[in-house]
Amino acid sequence: MDAEQLKKIFDIPARFIDVSVQQVESNSIVLKDGVAREVSSGEIFGVGVRVLDKTWGFVSSNSLEDIHALAEKACRIARNGEKIEFAGSEAVEDRVKTIPKINPFDADMEEKKEILHRAERVAQDYREVVSTSLAYSDSKINSLYLNSEGSRIEAEYTRVTFFSSVFAKKNGNVQVGFERLGSVAGLEALQNAADAAKAASERAIRLLDAGEAPSGNFKVILDPKLAGVFIHEALGHAVEADHVIQGESILDGKLEQQIGSELVTVYDDAALENSFGFYFYDSEGTRGKKKTLLENGILKTYLHSRETSAKLKQENTGNARAQGFGYQPIVRMSNTYIEPRDFSFEEILEDIKYGVYLKGSKGGEVDTVRGVFQFSAEEGFLIENGEITKPIKDVALSGKTLEILKSIDAVGSDFGLHIGFCGKAAQLVPVSDGGATIRTFATVGGTK
């Protein structure tokens, strides 16, 4: 990439300027009911410029031609207002690259299509299955980061994802099962695509016979996938320092306090190799690393960008992420998970008289001001007298973050990470979350 013509941007008088140039190449194949109906391939070039004088200006374009004029306009506006605090940094020069074992950009498109066909044969091999959609996608992002402090970071990331949705039908009842895989890696990360598709089919079929869920306050067991969503939604968003600064977090002023059960230790780890939320550097040139959010229930840190760390005079955790060149970096999570303990599943289950066991997640949302969250499980089971009994469906869980964290009275020895795209301020970034099976007490909203 030609950096010379971008250097002029640093002549604009401002306190801080950074530039992000990206060239993204991607491919996708969608198999609908067994037919590769949609095959896409393309590339997008773009550049984003962030200008900080008193306040922020952020501009982006698909062309280098108009970016200078846009940046000047942004700076004109950024000269007004109240001065925003910002943490400076040493210049970083680096060149980093993820190394996929089986590089999808060297592989034939037919080979990628075959991954889907193999999975499809497994997924549709059930009498109840009426429709399947399977999707493969890969991307290679080449980025160049430059800033007015003299940093220059070149990075290349290769990422693959696999998505399956399976619809099953019986007696007029239609249910769907989803499963996805993905990693900052190559095709080797999709080796279990057929197993994932099979799991989606089996879940859809189980849901056909699942009963309605009860409503009320119960003992609940969350599998690692749902526990991960809980920790992401309820704790993770509340420790994002921009929420704290805006007066939108219940965890304001709670650092070093016991906010959860002693059994709960939570990490956010951007440096976890081959994970979906992995990065070498965040979107403002800070190295990604592993942070302890909760240590035995004690809140240890918020997640920071350069701006929030300056405002709160705390160490920058390198969590400023942007969806792409067209987006301004904001405080985000990476890979967030609960550290396993030593409870076996039987121990977690045995003393529950009546409760629900919830698995998987259809997503969730959180109101960090009130500390209230809501999320939906993909499927559930009733627990009666220490035993799993009937399957249940369409069950949502809600509660108050602090109450639920304190009520966790068992953390399993198992471990699982699941991928997702976290949405905040209209930006989606790849993350993963998970950890161990947990037991707590929450409000269950069923349809019964």
Place this chain on the structure above:
Amino acid sequence: MDAEKALKILTKSADEAEIFFSKGISNDVEIKKGRIETFKGSSHFGYGVRAIKDKKMGFAFSNKLDEKVLQRAIDTAKIGERDKFLSLPEKQKYSRIGIYDKRIAELEVEDAMEFAEVLVSPCSSYSVIPTTGVISWSVSEVGIWNSNGVAASDKATTCACHLNAVAESESSGFYYEVSRALDLDFAGVGREAARLARDSLNAAEIGVLTTSLILKPHAVAELLENVLIHSFSADNVQRRRSILAGKVGEKIFSDLNIIDDGTFKHGLSTSKFDGEGVKSQRTELLKKGILKGYLYDTYAANKENAKSTGSAERDSYASLPYIDSSNFIVSGKGRIDEEGLVVHGLIGAHTSNPVSGDFSVETRNAFLNGKPVKKAIISGNIFDVLNKIEGFGKDYKQVSSVRAPTIQFKDVKVVS
């Protein structure tokens, strides 16, 4: 290279070809803690190219219309698998549609900064803090050309604002409006967010109950978008993914009317043509509770020898079209008294089950007979709930594709 030349090159090896083009400028002025903190501006453009050869389809995208992207489209068509229903639309005649407001196109950042001041101004008199807010405006242009003679282009503008206000670090109020024209009531949006935040103070738990549910227009839109529109897609019907499959002519809801109208004046989803260049139209989906039909793109229409309803939606030049509603306009009979649980917004509506229609969602700014409610999950099945409509308000609003008034339902399950 222009579209005409690109189509000539493509049709040397493809049977049918299409060039889609979009470009736009969008701007945001963001407010944090009552102060203008960020200006954002972006300019974007790109091309999406479809090629069909021997009934196999390929798609490529790029910021440049050059040989490389055309070759990618041809190459991907070789990977695609044969489906005899794949085709591109025929030449169309279009009507004029007004979705462009010159005042938005000419808006300067300084004007938006003034609007931002107006947006947050009501907060002080309600003793609430405007935590985050945005004034945004955009101008866009799309063009589409295909080898069957489709050639069309159009321009559109949008202006939006939202405000989140917090009262005594305890309760928040959120409100937003979107328009094609520069006619937003910024002070009104600010006042509504401030009022909701203040009125939500001292909220109480309400336990488990079954009550009349009054969904305000924003909440109606959030719910219907996530649980109902899916079922009207002909692609989902044909693939047996819709609960409405095989029910045309049947009375499925008591007295509800739904019209999908891509030509609705100033509608947020109004357009001259859809993502494949098919003329936008008005399609009756539900009349007095009777299912009249589904939404089609060209592919789904080919499958049943039907006509496209102009329902191909395109997220960007880098993605293929898919079936979605345009302005999804909901109406019906009956009055409302707003006695019960009044809900202004929903949290987590996207976690609903679009296939079965089952939902279980948290409420935002909910009031039981005028008193604020701490936390309440409302749950049910949309096909069941839509049979329990008591009445409709007159306060029609559109903040997304759904255009609806306040709707009151009877006997909905609420858990606090």
